[in-house]
Amino acid sequence: MDLEYTPTEEVFRREARAWLEANVPKTPLPSGDTAEGFALHREWEKKLYEARWAVVSWPKKYGGREATLMEWLIFEEEYYRAGGPQRIAQNGIFLLAPTLFEFGTEEQKNRILPRMASGDDLWAQGWSEPNAGSDLAGIKSTAIRDDARGGFRLNGQKTWCTRGAFCDYMFGLFRTDAAAERHRGMTYFLVPLRAPGVTVRPVGRLDGDDGFAEVFLEDAFVPDRDVLGGVNDGWNVAMATTSSERGLTLRSPGRFLATAARLVELFRRTKDGANPALESKVIDAWMDAEAYQLYTLQTVTRVMEGAAIGAESSINKIFWSEMDVRMHLAALELLGEKAELDGGTSAESGGAWMKGYQFALAGPIYAGTNEIQRNVIAERVLGLPRR
Amino acid sequence: MRFAFTDDQKLFRDTLRALLEKECTSDVVRRAWSADGTGRSPPLWSKLAELGVLGLTVPEAEGGLGLSEIDLVLLLEESGRAALPEPIVETTAVGAPLLVESLNTDACRAWLPLVAAGKARLTVGLEGAAFVCDAHVADLLLLQRGDELHGVLRDSVKLEPEHSVDGARRLFRVTWSASAQTRIAAGPTARAAMARAFDRGALGVSAVLLGLARHLIDATVDYAKLRKQFGSAIGSFQAVKHHLADALVKLEFARPVVYRAAYSMSRATESAPLHVSMAKAYASEAALLAARAALQCHGAIGYSYEHDLHLWMKRVWALAAAWGDASWHRARVGKLVLG
Numbered sequence: 001m002d003l004e005y006t007p008t009e010e011v012f013r014r015e016a017r018a019w020l021e022a023n024v025p026k027t028p029l030p031s032g033d034t035a036e037g038f039a040l041h042r043e044w045e046k047k048l049y050e051a052r053w054a055v056v057s058w059p060k061k062y063g064g065r066e067a068t069l070m071e072w073l074i075f076e077e078e079y080y081r082a083g084g085p086q087r088i089a090q091n092g093i094f095l096l097a098p099t100l101f102e103f104g105t106e107e108q109k110n111r112i113l114p115r116m117a118s119g120d121d122l123w124a125q126g127w128s129e130p131n132a133g134s135d136l137a138g139i140k141s142t143a144i145r146d147d148a149r150g151g152f153r154l155n156g157q158k159t160w161c162t163r164g165a166f167c168d169y170m171f172g173l174f175r176t177d178a179a180a181e182r183h184r185g186m187t188y189f190l191v192p193l194r195a196p197g198v199t200v201r202p203v204g205r206l207d208g209d210d211g212f213a214e215v216f217l218e219d220a221f222v223p224d225r226d227v228l229g230g231v232n233d234g235w236n237v238a239m240a241t242t243s244s245e246r247g248l249t250l251r252s253p254g255r256f257l258a259t260a261a262r263l264v265e266l267f268r269r270t271k272d273g274a275n276p277a278l279e280s281k282v283i284d285a286w287m288d289a290e291a292y293q294l295y296t297l298q299t300v301t302r303v304m305e306g307a308a309i310g311a312e313s314s315i316n317k318i319f320w321s322e323m324d325v326r327m328h329l330a331a332l333e334l335l336g337e338k339a340e341l342d343g344g345t346s347a348e349s350g351g352a353w354m355k356g357y358q359f360a361l362a363g364p365i366y367a368g369t370n371e372i373q374r375n376v377i378a379e380r381v382l383g384l385p386r387r
Numbered sequence: 388m389r390f391a392f393t394d395d396q397k398l399f400r401d402t403l404r405a406l407l408e409k410e411c412t413s414d415v416v417r418r419a420w421s422a423d424g425t426g427r428s429p430p431l432w433s434k435l436a437e438l439g440v441l442g443l444t445v446p447e448a449e450g451g452l453g454l455s456e457i458d459l460v461l462l463l464e465e466s467g468r469a470a471l472p473e474p475i476v477e478t479t480a481v482g483a484p485l486l487v488e489s490l491n492t493d494a495c496r497a498w499l500p501l502v503a504a505g506k507a508r509l510t511v512g513l514e515g516a517a518f519v520c521d522a523h524v525a526d527l528l529l530l531q532r533g534d535e536l537h538g539v540l541r542d543s544v545k546l547e548p549e550h551s552v553d554g555a556r557r558l559f560r561v562t563w564s565a566s567a568q569t570r571i572a573a574g575p576t577a578r579a580a581m582a583r584a585f586d587r588g589a590l591g592v593s594a595v596l597l598g599l600a601r602h603l604i605d606a607t608v609d610y611a612k613l614r615k616q617f618g619s620a621i622g623s624f625q626a627v628k629h630h631l632a633d634a635l636v637k638l639e640f641a642r643p644v645v646y647r648a649a650y651s652m653s654r655a656t657e658s659a660p661l662h663v664s665m666a667k668a669y670a671s672e673a674a675l676l677a678a679r680a681a682l683q684c685h686g687a688i689g690y691s692y693e694h695d696l697h698l699w700m701k702r703v704w705a706l707a708a709a710w711g712d713a714s715w716h717r718a719r720v721g722k723l724v725l726g
Contacts, residue, residue, distance in 0.1 A: 001389060001390060001391060001392060001457055001646070001650050002388065002389045003388060003650050003651075004388065005388050070388050264725065267725065268725070280718075282721075282725065283717055283720050283721045283724065283725065284717070286720075286724055287644075287665050287669070287717075287720060290644075290665065291640045291641075291643070291644050291665070291669065292640070294390070294643035294644055294646075295639070297388060297390040297643070298390045298391070298642075298643045298646075300390075301388075301389050301390045301391045302391065305391070315635065315636050315640075318632075318636050371625075371629075373632075374625075374629045375625065375628055375629075375632075377631075377632040377635060378622075378627075378628030378629070379628070381635065382608050382631055382635060383608065383612075384608060384622035384627075384628055384631070385619075385623040386623065387623050
């Protein structure tokens with residue numbers, strides 16, 4: 001065990017910190033979940049890419065710098081420490097990309113990854129449907145073979161597609177064999193959102209931003225080259241993606257360490273006259289963020305030494321999502337009456353915490369509700385019977 | 388940065404696990420509860436010495452392994468899984484390092500080979516702790532009085548037993564007199580050594596608590612697979628699953644916190660006390676939750692005295708309170724972090 005960073009890791013950290021300090025916008029960008037904010041965030045993604053900070057752990061030929069997973073964690077820590085903007089590229093670079101690396105053909109990787117890294121193509125996910133949420137295998141949207149055109153015609157409806165109103169592409173599951181058992185007969189498709197037969201309708205989120213979209217497909221054509229993995233093997237391909245969403249790639253410890261640091265600052269500013277019971281909530285939040293970092297360092301060490309992380313990612317997802325809610329609740333309590341203020345962006349004002357709280361409340365719902373995660377832990381980690 | 392144990396450390400843990408599965412069955416734990424006798428097993432103590440566990444923190448020159456907290460933490464965790472009733476925390480985790488840091492006389496040094504060979508047991512009474520554990524079998528008691536550390540033989544102290552909820556734990560109030568002859572160390576160095584001894588104790592029981600929690604979860608999973616109600620194994624019900632999943636999440640996040648504290652203690656880093664307090668707070672709460680879930684999922688059978696479950700639960704309740712409970716350690720984190 002060696003819990004010191006190596007000299008190489010320290011050099012990497014200093015380089016990342018220096019670049020971020022010089023380049024992170026001094027005034028926070030407007031929310032990336034609005035049309036105007038999305039465009040500004042896309043510019044930021046391009047800037048990251050040009051300096052090769054967009055996808056540090058990827059191969060150089062796709063725009064990365066071949067950093068280790070440990071260096072990626074360091075970058076994330078520095079990114080959130082510097083107050084870096086929300087990553088609107090995240091569903092592509094953290095969810096689709098790991099699946100592409102595992103299941104994609106050379107042609108797909110060469111065509112898709114560089115444009116994803118540069119922010120030229122931004123990706124939304126298309127899992128949920130009106131009648132298939134936690135029960136993802138209940139999807140009904142179909143893809144029918146079109147031999148004449150060499151591809152598939154897609155029909156149906158996807159929903160809760162994050163930033164789908166502004167993104168360029170969507171990845172998702174469609175039923176290709178209606179007769180097959182429910183976990184089979186699905187195929188993973190890469191779908192252009194600005195194409196004939198595709199209608200995207202923005203849906204307002206709890207916080208008022210148009211962060212969601214519904215996507216309607218009416219004979220939308222997708223060529224064969226945009227099938228990811230085998231036809232009818234979509235469930236296995238999709239499971240690789242949800243595991244990274246629940247696990248470490250989407251929620252690096254950096255963002256929670258930064259939230260904990262802001263909470264401690266808020267406590268210091270407001271503690272005169274504050275309820276001393278709040279102190280213990282602030283300490284818990286600070287300790288939880290540390291514990292999450294330690295847990296992640298342990299996981300990353302195992303992954304770097306060849307281990308595969310499967311159902312354990314559910315343990316991770318429950319912890320970070322519920323920690324995030326507790327941290328924001330503690331902040332709102334510290335703010336007292338100001339907690340109800342909405343819409344501010346500075347750390348000083350209550351509004352930023354209320355917005356963050358609303359976002360945190362989504363955590364236990366998306367990427368598989370925490371109830372499903374607890375079932376996964378009980379059945380696949382502890383070995384309890386399914387039925 | 389590499390957050391993982393070495394193969395040697397894991398092998399040592401596996402060897403101890405095999406020994407304890409054979410030698411520390413629940414019958415052995417029950418015997419440690421019996422009112423007659425000391426409640427301690429000299430043959431088991433000798434086997435732990437032979438394996439090198441007891442002398443792990445004793446320098447090689449004195450017959451030990453000369454290793455540190457990071458090598459001990461997995462072994463203490465195993466001792467918790469088996470609910471081993473012997474005083475390894477007092478002797479090996481706290482006593483021996485305190486002697487090593489404080490010794491300045493040959494008389495003092497002479498204890499170390501005896502500890503490593505399993506021929507002497509140590510116990511520790513720091514100021515602020517109400518009880519001294521296993522004083523009845525300790526050959527040497529290391530006792531604090533202000534800035535001074537004293538080494539006192541068992542024959543020269545008066546012991547008044549107290550009953551722990553965990554019948555295998557033997558607690559005593561100790562009445563004793565300090566003298567120039569008993570004084571081992573004094574002054575700021577001694578105070579610092581005793582502060583480290585407290586942290587070693589809190590770290591040691593944190594590791595034991597991880598093992599206790601693991602056993603409680605495993606035993607409950609086994610039971611929930613077998614026990615049927617409404618025609619199904621109770622482990623197939625979501626309400627039962629979620630209790631156990633919550634206990635596992637809490638335990639899995641306590642684990643790296645305890646390991647980091649062991650690392651920081653073994654490197655004597657400035658943050659070691661902070662890391663130890665986090666460890667004790669997390670381990671105590673994780674083990675208390677595991678005990679609660681275990682009892683709830685066992686139902687009435689778990690509430691019975693005949694069933695083994697209470698042997699582990701009561702150790703959890705006792706150790707969660709010993710060496711500072713979660714609230715005490717959380718408050719210390721608060722002082723160190725928030726000022």
